[in-house]
Amino acid sequence: MFDGWLAAAMDPGVGFCILLTLKVMAVAVPILLLVGAPLGYLLGRGRGRLVAVLDAFVSLPLILPPMAVGFGLLLLFGRGGFLGAPLLRWFDAEVVFGFGGLALAAVTAGMPLMVRPVQAAVRGDLGRLIELSTMLGKPWPVTFLRVALPHCRRSVAAGLFLGAGRALGEVGVSLLLGGDIIGRTNTVSLEIYNAVFTGDLARAGVLALLLAVVAVALTIALKRLGGEGV
């Protein structure tokens, strides 16, 4: 069994999907941070219908089955989609069934978990400090950078760990947006699915173990962040 796992670990195909996943994460994690943290701030502080609608949209991937989310995004970003068609016509960029689709799937899946902790933090005690900054005449970007961010950096980091973890394990949305094309869009999670489907349990085991190690590392980091001293 050990030889089979070792052989699977040395397989160039396994190396490819690990590298692809790292590339997807290298794009998705900065987007989660740069978009998710300000979005959490705005959703936590904002009022009105527009904010409520935006909040609902951000939460959708938590509530809807990933396949349904993926299908919706496929309709939106497909060749004839509302956003996909202009992207293809003006920028010659095709999002679905490529790296862009995988990155979009990772960001979509991770965003609610990135946003929620920040949203909760700015609604708590930090809310008073934000109001204080507002009354001192500061616009929201200044308040966000100089008051909110230094205070909710733990929540931002927690959201980032959770969001990255969710993005890393994403399957449903990635399957529909990336297409699971072997040698092109088969990330680690999709490759586990493929390996189990073809009966290559050693390959699935190696990749699942890898994800488990990353998940444990993220959990320990989260606990340390919360001062639980692991």
Added chain:
Amino acid sequence: MRDDAPLDLRAHLKKRLRHFTLDVEIACPAGSILVLTGPSGAGKTTLLRLLAGLDDPDEGRISLGGEVWLDTAARVRVKPRLRGVGLVFQEYSLFPHMTLAQNVAYATRDAASAARLLERFGIAHLAGALPSAMSGGERQRGALCQALARRPRALLLDEPFSALDAATRAQLRETLLRVRDDFGVPIIHVTHDLAEAALLGDLVVSVNHGVLDESWFAEQAARRLEEAAALRGRVATASPEPERPGESGKSGVAFSALSVTPQKGASA
């Protein structure tokens, strides 16, 4: 302190709250302190937040001199950060990750005036200290400095002294009276402390269940006076009677009008 003349703050605001409707009309002249008092949950802090623009009323109007900050009928609403209001809370009145100097400098680009304010309030020696290393009184003094550093056109104070001891409160009351005289802006001060209201207020307004209640302050003050008188009476009559012969060794102390038995563990 200001180039432009200070202006009166006027407001008539209505807002439906959970248990009652807040419906209050107030006017605070420039250079005076309007004290808002009343029972807990009466709508005082809500009123202050409406004036600051942190909450919106269902209907109403707020103006400072001729400048309208809010007029729901005319769909006018000036953003809170553009109203030029200095706001001091009971807690969270300074940014805890900034030193006192950084806190005051955050409110103004004029570093020299920030330093002058600290000097003037007698806390320049704490410029490099974080709020966690300061006493409650020093923090609130710093909060006043911060609020004044941006040269506010009105000052709103939400129970800023309520968490402080009596001696510090007395000092800060003096400080606030100096601020009133030197800055000449309208100051609205929320407090539960009737003595503070009487000492600070050029005008004292009571809010009870969302509406102005002219009798509340007088009734509360009269009740406190009665309580004080009763207490004085007790103290006056609480001189121990001379021990009667043959009764030595009895526990407790007999008073002429009031018999008090010492509690377990307490010394008589």
